[in-house]
Amino acid sequence: MAHTLTLVRINEAGSETSIAAMGATLVSYDLRSRALAEVLDDMNLTVKETAEYTVTPASVAALKVITQAIEAAFLDAQSRERNGTGDRIFIKWQPDGAAAAYRSEVIAGSIYLDEDALDWQWAQLKIDVTVSWERRAWWEAAAESEVSLTNSFGSGTGGLAVYNHDDSDAGEDSFVDIAAASVVGVLPAACRLEIKNAWNDAVGVRTIYAGHNVHSLSGSSGNMSKQLEAENGTGGTATADATASAGYYKSWTWSGVGSEYITRLTLTNSMLNAARGRHFRILARTTDYGSETADKFQFQMHIATYDAVLWQSPWVRGQASEYELQVLGTVQIPPGLTGYTGLEAHFLDLYVKGDDDVAHQIDIDYLAFLPLDGYRTYKAVSTVNELEYLTTLVDDGLDIRFYERLSTLTKKRGFAVTGKPIMLYPGKDQELVFYHYCGGTVRAAIARTLQIRLYYRPRYVTI
Numbered sequence: 001m002a003h004t005l006t007l008v009r010i011n012e013a014g015s016e017t018s019i020a021a022m023g024a025t026l027v028s029y030d031l032r033s034r035a036l037a038e039v040l041d042d043m044n045l046t047v048k049e050t051a052e053y054t055v056t057p058a059s060v061a062a063l064k065v066i067t068q069a070i071e072a073a074f075l076d077a078q079s080r081e082r083n084g085t086g087d088r089i090f091i092k093w094q095p096d097g098a099a100a101a102y103r104s105e106v107i108a109g110s111i112y113l114d115e116d117a118l119d120w121q122w123a124q125l126k127i128d129v130t131v132s133w134e135r136r137a138w139w140e141a142a143a144e145s146e147v148s149l150t151n152s153f154g155s156g157t158g159g160l161a162v163y164n165h166d167d168s169d170a171g172e173d174s175f176v177d178i179a180a181a182s183v184v185g186v187l188p189a190a191c192r193l194e195i196k197n198a199w200n201d202a203v204g205v206r207t208i209y210a211g212h213n214v215h216s217l218s219g220s221s222g223n224m225s226k227q228l229e230a231e232n233g234t235g236g237t238a239t240a241d242a243t244a245s246a247g248y249y250k251s252w253t254w255s256g257v258g259s260e261y262i263t264r265l266t267l268t269n270s271m272l273n274a275a276r277g278r279h280f281r282i283l284a285r286t287t288d289y290g291s292e293t294a295d296k297f298q299f300q301m302h303i304a305t306y307d308a309v310l311w312q313s314p315w316v317r318g319q320a321s322e323y324e325l326q327v328l329g330t331v332q333i334p335p336g337l338t339g340y341t342g343l344e345a346h347f348l349d350l351y352v353k354g355d356d357d358v359a360h361q362i363d364i365d366y367l368a369f370l371p372l373d374g375y376r377t378y379k380a381v382s383t384v385n386e387l388e389y390l391t392t393l394v395d396d397g398l399d400i401r402f403y404e405r406l407s408t409l410t411k412k413r414g415f416a417v418t419g420k421p422i423m424l425y426p427g428k429d430q431e432l433v434f435y436h437y438c439g440g441t442v443r444a445a446i447a448r449t450l451q452i453r454l455y456y457r458p459r460y461v462t463i
Contacts, residue, residue: 003096005029005051007073007131008103010088014399019073019089024053027128029093033462034137039187045137046107049091055127063127067111070131074109077133081107088399091135092142095463101142102463109133138187140457144398147183147191147424147454149176159453161198162434165245165285165366165446166226174226174368175433176452178424185458188423190397194405195378195434196451197387203440204386207325208393208450209283211433212374212422217274224274224371226433230364233263233350239363241287245446249287249365252352259298259353265367266304267333267346277338280369283435284326285444287363295360296353297328301335304345311335315353324443325435330372365446368435374422378415385414386439397421398457424456 005026007019032047039045057063077089089109094101114128146157151173153161166174183189197205216224231238231248238250254260282299300312313329332338334346348367354360378393380386387393390407393415403411424430432452437444 002026003029004092004094004101006092007070007106008090008092009073009076010090010399012087012401014401019069024055024129027052027054036186036461039137039461043136043138043187046134047137048132048134050130050132053129053131055129057125057127059125060122063125067113067129070109070111074106074111074133077106078108084400091133093139093463098463102139102460103142104135104139106133106135138459138461139463140189140459141185142457144192144455144457147178147456149178149452149454151176157453159196159451161449161451163446164434164436164444164448164450166368166433167229167246167366172446174435175431176454178430178432178454180427180429183424183426183428183430183456183458185426185460187459187461188425189456189459191422191424191454191456192394192396192398193376193422193432194392194394194453194455195387196392196453197389198451199448200389201440202389203438204380204383204388205436205438205450206380206383206386206443208376208378208387208434208436209281209325209327209370210376210378210419210422211281211370211372212430213278213371213433214373214425214428214430216276216278216371216373217429225268225271225369227366227368228265228267228348229366230263230265233265235263243442243446244287244365245285246366249363251361251363253359253361254352254354255357255359257354257357259351261349261351262362263350265348265350267301267348269343269345272334272343272346273341275333277332277334277336277340279330279332279372281330281372281375282328283368283370284328285365285368285446286324286326287365295362296355297326298351298353299329299331300349300351301331302347302349304347307347310346323437325437328367331369333369368433370433370435371431372420373430374420376417376419376422378417380415382414383439385412387415395422397423398455424454426458 029051032049073089076087080086089106090103092103112130117127149160163172229246230250236250236252238248252262295318296315298315301310316329392405
């Protein structure tokens with residue numbers, strides 16, 4: 001098999017078509033690459049290349065069709081780069097003997113006829129052309145692959161459920177693990193994350209938090225805790241509740257407008273060693289936030305032995321009482337010690353403050369720690385656009401699209417997405433963690449499930 005190098009178009013629906021069946025023979029390809037370190041620092045880097053072909057069209061008119069189709073494709077590539085809309089154009093490359101093809105997105109290009117094209121070449125309809133383009137400085141597999149996922153529900157492809165909490169109950173995980181061998185390639189790779197509302201009731205999902213853990217220890221290589229149960233904290237009153245994570249929640253009361261220390265939770269040595277100094281978003285499931293919506297929250301962290309304050313968060317105002325899953329800020333675990341192990345236990349203290357001189361109460365089920373190596377927040381733009389049963393949220397980093405896919409397979413756009421794109425790292429144990437809340441009366445019910453599927457294309461600098 002000879003080398004094959006073709007120009008292809010990917011439309012908005014994700015379908016691929018070859019551009020201009022050239023009836024051409026590849027004569028030479030000036031294959032270029034950038035240094036690996038450069039590409040890792042900037043995935044938008046490009047290279048400029050040329051390829052020479054001998055084209056044998058059936059007629060002069062056919063030659064015109066070929067050249068104009070290629071020029072139109074390059075115009076579309078420039079438009080896509082500048083405006084972010086329209087078809088994407090790729091160079092598709094399969095070296096002789098390679099088992100698979102690879103692609104790289106084109107952002108500009110041009111085609112030139114040989115200087116002798118109008119002489120004997122024209123008469124014989126055997127014309128040399130030079131095609132030049134600028135493309136991304138990396139390649140990805142032309143065929144996408146589904147990533148095998150693992151948690152207590154099982155392992156494999158086809159979709160895996162995650163619960164809306166993570167405790168010692170068998171099978172109730174808020175995460176999916178990705179084994180090191182499940183992601184191949186050289187560069188971090190974009191992915192398509194599909195999140196289906198798998199809970200069969202009339203209540204739609206309103207907000208989903210997704211976090212990607214790469215650099216903390218997870219899966220088979222570590223034990224980074226996903227959440228701490230509030231009933232394990234100091235003070236307050238614990239109440240048994242079958243609808244709470246681990247079967248309990250805890251209540252604290254205070255009054256006045258001053259700050260009040262309410263509880264202390266322990267970050268164990270194993271949790272600190274696994275966290276590796278990475279950053280996490282703290283989510284609190286509140287079972288009864290009461291009518292007071294002006295409460296503020298602050299965390300402080302101490303070394304257990306010395307009980308001296310290492311770090312404290314800014315005061316964060318609680319969200320409206322309907323938000324059963326409170327976002328209480330971001331914490332580095334442990335502060336200032338990225339990559340270290342052999343750490344002793346730390347304390348995480350929670351302080352509260354009210355704006356009004358009245359009695360306050362908050363009931364907390366758990367504190368969840370959402371990893372931020374990559375993270376996404378998906379929010380319905382209105383209550384009528386919640387993610388209904390069997391509807392799938394599609395965050396497609398492969399073809400740069402975001403939409404909801406209904407059970408009828410039609411698409412709509414009723415969610416907004418913010419955050420840092422999730423990039424899968426080859427050869428590393430990693431995980432995705434999920435929490436969500438809904439409409440209805442119990443907005444962050446722990447028994448609710450989402451179904452997760454994940455796809456990617458391995459990325460390389462050279463092939």
